Amino acid sequence: MDERTAEQLAVLVGGEAWQSGGGIYLVTVNRDDGSLVVFSADAICEYQNDEAFDAGRASKTIFLTIPETEDLYVIVDLKGNVFYQDNAMERGWRYEEDALHEARALESRGEGKFSVVRQSELPA
Known part of the structure; x- marks a missing residue:
């Protein structure tokens, strides 16, 4: 995950975000029982x-699919304002069709003209 997501997740779960190398961030939570x-x-x-972590010996694993922000879609109005599915996390929609549906809904309410772009295409 990216640094911003890791930092926000760390706050939510009471953990610590850290870079494990190569720009990959993890969040760790140390539990009272030492796990x-x-x-x-x-x-x-x-x-x-x-020690088990250092050796890569997980006792339990739940696999996730959290898309990187580069793979998400956002809505942009003519003034350059960006609309996210989750404003707090600044994460767009996973599927372009869902973002397009939301953009059409905004337009149907007379809120302006909107386009959908990949979140990775937003200016930094």
Whole structure:
């Protein structure tokens, strides 16, 4: 996951975001019993302890599909304002069709003209 997502997730779960290398961020939660829960873009894993984590021996794993923001779609109005599916996390829609549906709904209410673009195409 990206740094921003990791930082926000860390706040939500009471953990710590850290870069594991290569621009990949993880969120870790140290539990009272000494176990470690690690959130990545692909999975949530529980490890008995830090040594088990270092060895890659997860005791439990839940696989996820959290798309990177580059793979999401957002709505943009003529003034350049961006509309996200989740404004707090600044994450768009997974499917272009869903974003288009929302854009058409905004237009049908007379709220202006809108286009849908990949979130990765937004200016930095």
